[in-house]
Amino acid sequence: MNFELSEEQKLLRNMARKFAEQEMLPSLREYESRREVNHGLLKKMAHLGLRGIHIPKEYGGAGLSYSDAVLIWEQLSWASWTQTLISLGDSVLAGTLLLNAANEEQKQRYLPPMCRAETFVAVGAVEPNAGSDASAIETTAVLDGEEWIINGSKNFITGGGIADTVIVLVQTDKSLGPKGISLIAVDRKTPGFSSADVAFVGGLACNASNLTFEDCRVPKENLIGNVGKGLRSILTGVNTARLFISAGAVGMAQSCMDASIKYTKERRQFGKPIAGFQLMQEAIARIQAEILSVRCLVFYAADLMSRGQPHGKELSSAKWLASELALRASTEAIRIHGAYGCTDEYPVAHHYRDAVLTTILGGTTEMHKLTIGRELLEINAMI
Numbered sequence: 001m002n003f004e005l006s007e008e009q010k011l012l013r014n015m016a017r018k019f020a021e022q023e024m025l026p027s028l029r030e031y032e033s034r035r036e037v038n039h040g041l042l043k044k045m046a047h048l049g050l051r052g053i054h055i056p057k058e059y060g061g062a063g064l065s066y067s068d069a070v071l072i073w074e075q076l077s078w079a080s081w082t083q084t085l086i087s088l089g090d091s092v093l094a095g096t097l098l099l100n101a102a103n104e105e106q107k108q109r110y111l112p113p114m115c116r117a118e119t120f121v122a123v124g125a126v127e128p129n130a131g132s133d134a135s136a137i138e139t140t141a142v143l144d145g146e147e148w149i150i151n152g153s154k155n156f157i158t159g160g161g162i163a164d165t166v167i168v169l170v171q172t173d174k175s176l177g178p179k180g181i182s183l184i185a186v187d188r189k190t191p192g193f194s195s196a197d198v199a200f201v202g203g204l205a206c207n208a209s210n211l212t213f214e215d216c217r218v219p220k221e222n223l224i225g226n227v228g229k230g231l232r233s234i235l236t237g238v239n240t241a242r243l244f245i246s247a248g249a250v251g252m253a254q255s256c257m258d259a260s261i262k263y264t265k266e267r268r269q270f271g272k273p274i275a276g277f278q279l280m281q282e283a284i285a286r287i288q289a290e291i292l293s294v295r296c297l298v299f300y301a302a303d304l305m306s307r308g309q310p311h312g313k314e315l316s317s318a319k320w321l322a323s324e325l326a327l328r329a330s331t332e333a334i335r336i337h338g339a340y341g342c343t344d345e346y347p348v349a350h351h352y353r354d355a356v357l358t359t360i361l362g363g364t365t366e367m368h369k370l371t372i373g374r375e376l377l378e379i380n381a382m383i
């Protein structure tokens, strides 16, 4: 057991932190208020290899392990989770599922330009009547000669409004239930495709969209992986997204505590810094202790994934505890900052807006509790 980062890992972590402070924080307000993705920032991330962190070098990525990636993801989200969210949609979610399910030609077509931040790929699974229960999707793909005809809709898709390509989870044979679900890539220029942006409470410097597919015809070759294996393939991407969300949530929580420690030393009430009041110290000590323990759990889940070991309950535990911690830490940080914390003058309100999202995407807290329960008790209480 070794809790010490290697010299290389320290360099990676420090590089990511420097980038977060120098490039991400200064542009945050502007892009949040415009509700826009900062494409210039993504290009700079690509230049440093911060886009496809876990994607192998032969596909344009940095080729790092999950253990290295969590160090970087934590530092980037320390500055602003919303500006990392677009990478969750494409290089993390789409990138991982393409790596695991796509053929060589598809990998070469999508992954290198994605890592260079030249093109974006979104993943559309969730629908109006299918959220946590992905097997309930109603979007259909019917093979007609050399083309698939796709009809249906997808909700809350990260980057759906700017993506060049959307990998869509579709029913290719309803009679087979979950085994009749597949993945098909749809170019956004395809006639019949449209998107409408969604205004979430947080994630303001990202893009989320609802997508509609009306008789969208795409080539037969756009199938990603095998017919009927869509749910299994998408899970590989969702798993990596869960790790990314967990690391990011720890970064947000740490950022909230760093700001709170600074503020309590500066802010004076009743003739002394509020840092001297025991209740202020209790709040900071309690959250910081939680961060220390959850960070270890996230590193442990990343280590298991890096070594190809089973990691179901560890990853679900990390996702559940880290996202709920980000929510608690940001609420506590706002309280500590008083009314000033409710403004964008201090770096806590944006984490508060984003933290609640981390408890929903990549599987809700309830679904992760049930996943752990299923593994331990061998009873599926989800259905």
Ligand SMILES: Cc1cc2nc3c(=O)[nH]c(=O)nc-3n(C[C@H](O)[C@H](O)[C@H](O)COP(=O)(O)OP(=O)(O)OC[C@H]3O[C@@H](n4cnc5c(N)ncnc54)[C@H](O)[C@@H]3O)c2cc1C
Residues within 6 Å of the ligand: 089, 122, 123, 124, 125, 126, 130, 131, 132, 133, 155, 156, 157, 158, 159, 200, 203, 208, 357, 360, 361, 362, 363, 364, 365, 366, 367, 370, 381, 382, 383
């Ligand atoms: C910021 C953000 C980005 C997203 N990006 C994407 C994306 O890129 N692609 C994509 O496809 N989707 C995306 N989503 C959608 C996300 O995957 C879904 O919101 C999530 O899976 C939950 O589905 P739902 O919102 O329909 O909630 P529901 O599934 O309707 O759940 C509502 C409530 O019921 C609870 N619940 C549901 N089933 C059970 C059960 N069996 N037992 C106990 N409780 C239960 C849930 O935990 C939750 O509290 C994104 C969402 C957010 C917030």
